[in-house]
Amino acid sequence: MTSQAWLPIFRAIAAEIRAEIVPLAGTVRGREVVGLGAGGDRTIYLDQLAEGIVVRHLEQAYRSGLRFHLISEELGERDFGGSALVLCDPLDGSVNAKMGLPYYAVVLAVTEGDRFREVRLGYVQNLVTADEFHAIEGAGAFRNGKPLQPSPAAFDGRSIPLVSFDAPSGVEPRERAAAIFAKAEKVRQLGSAALNLCHTAAGGVALQATPAPVRAFDLAGPLLILREAGGVATDYDGDPLEGVSVRLDSRTTVLASLSAQVHAFARQLVGERVP
Numbered sequence: 001m002t003s004q005a006w007l008p009i010f011r012a013i014a015a016e017i018r019a020e021i022v023p024l025a026g027t028v029r030g031r032e033v034v035g036l037g038a039g040g041d042r043t044i045y046l047d048q049l050a051e052g053i054v055v056r057h058l059e060q061a062y063r064s065g066l067r068f069h070l071i072s073e074e075l076g077e078r079d080f081g082g083s084a085l086v087l088c089d090p091l092d093g094s095v096n097a098k099m100g101l102p103y104y105a106v107v108l109a110v111t112e113g114d115r116f117r118e119v120r121l122g123y124v125q126n127l128v129t130a131d132e133f134h135a136i137e138g139a140g141a142f143r144n145g146k147p148l149q150p151s152p153a154a155f156d157g158r159s160i161p162l163v164s165f166d167a168p169s170g171v172e173p174r175e176r177a178a179a180i181f182a183k184a185e186k187v188r189q190l191g192s193a194a195l196n197l198c199h200t201a202a203g204g205v206a207l208q209a210t211p212a213p214v215r216a217f218d219l220a221g222p223l224l225i226l227r228e229a230g231g232v233a234t235d236y237d238g239d240p241l242e243g244v245s246v247r248l249d250s251r252t253t254v255l256a257s258l259s260a261q262v263h264a265f266a267r268q269l270v271g272e273r274v275p
Ligand SMILES: [Mg+2]
Pocket: 047, 073, 089, 090, 091, 092, 093, 094
């Protein structure tokens, strides 16, 4: 089975999650803590509900003959008899969903192995707008089913039009990004790592800066979308990401842009601060 054959399954998952989650976003019931996820974050009712939908669809896929191995944020790993990995963050941007802020997504990927370079299909859907991004390795990136044909924001070589920043609270990661902030016309911290990378792939975000390590797992599909759109991503020090593990315990920093010029400029800014 080709990775592309997963696309209708992922779309069905996203449609059902969207129908169930959106009405509960921002409610007391939705944000109730129900346990601790395998990814290390607290699981709220919305996470649990979304993951239950994923598992139900994958059990159905298994019954129709598909064999794979699921890695999902809350439950961890579940074997469905095959070596291809299906990665699932049922709700990326949980805090936004919990607080009723309309920027959260379902994130799915299929990989042949446990490294970024082995990701074959990446799928992200904004659950509020139903805006959908996906990429198939070697076959391009798509937004709402149409080839993504991004045009990077104009870059004058001196300032970055819009920087999306992602980091936990605290001063240290902000200090690591200070040189970038100094050259940014606008800065955003929106709260869904997957959607941020999709909008980097679409050119709306000129630079994604993630100076403190975040879970690599959520980034696997979105990074394929960026790569297939023609963008470039490294870790914050400029090292390649291809060999990074996609498993739940793996973490990485990120510096990503659709534009190689913006990426090189950011590398220079970050590099200048290293003693
Ligand atoms: Mg999540």
